[in-house]
Amino acid sequence: MRRRNIWALLMYVIVMMIIVVESSLHRVGGGRYNWNPDVNFSDWANQQRFYSGDWLFFGFDRTHHNILQVNKSSYEQCIDTDFIFNVTRGGRDVFQLLQPKPYYFICGKGYCLKGMKLAVNVLPQPPPSTPTVPITPTSTATALIIPSSALIAVAAAILTAFAFKPSYVY
Structure with a gap:
């Protein structure tokens, strides 16, 4: 269940970063x-x-x-x-x-x-x-344009922070 929430959060963050608001x-x-x-x-x-x-x-x-x-x-x-x-x-x-x-x-x-x-x-x-x-x-005008390399770095940081916790942390 926790992994599903992490993936949902990750997808939400990526989508929000990709959207260009102008x-x-x-x-x-x-x-x-x-x-x-x-x-x-x-x-x-x-x-x-x-x-x-x-x-x-x-x-x-x-x-x-x-x-x-x-x-x-x-x-x-x-x-x-x-x-x-x-x-x-x-x-x-x-x-x-x-x-x-x-x-x-x-x-x-x-x-x-x-x-x-x-x-x-x-x-x-x-x-x-x-x-x-x-x-x-x-x-x-305001625009948020994030290069794909930055999206990958953010995704990796989120996965690292949430997915690779020590086993004693629940």
């Missing part, structure tokens, strides 16, 4: 803009690449604005009823783009008609062999 934080509107009226968020979004796992950061005055996730029809017509999710918490809010699909956001306090709306098309994560995204002021 995500970016996108400051909505870029470095100079926040979630405000009269900003062309469509132009900004068209210059970005969004991948599943990425985050959107919205900075705004919550007494005047909010962020609602809506469907495509509500986005196009600036309808703030029957929204999917109210992202608004404190004026410096984040939203994680979990699935590869289009996401739509509007300001539900009447400013959608002044351009406070955002549509992003989220792509699936690229394969691990792809180079990491460069770090810019508007995004951060």
Whole structure:
């Protein structure tokens, strides 16, 4: 039973080390803009690449604005009823783009008609062999890439630590 647990732990550690986690934080509107009226968020979004796992950061005055996730029809017509999710918490809010699909956001306090709306098309994560995204002021990227020699060394260390205990240790 103990050996089975050791092997399960070893496999878990190896899998966790192999997985490449890469995500970016996108400051909505870029470095100079926040979630405000009269900003062309469509132009900004068209210059970005969004991948599943990425985050959107919205900075705004919550007494005047909010962020609602809506469907495509509500986005196009600036309808703030029957929204999917109210992202608004404190004026410096984040939203994680979990699935590869289009996401739509509007300001539900009447400013959608002044351009406070955002549509992003989220792509699936690229394969691990792809180079990491460069770090810019508007995004951060983290990646964990472990060479196979390091995985073998870790596996050997774990096996040595757990599998070759003296017989008197139970």
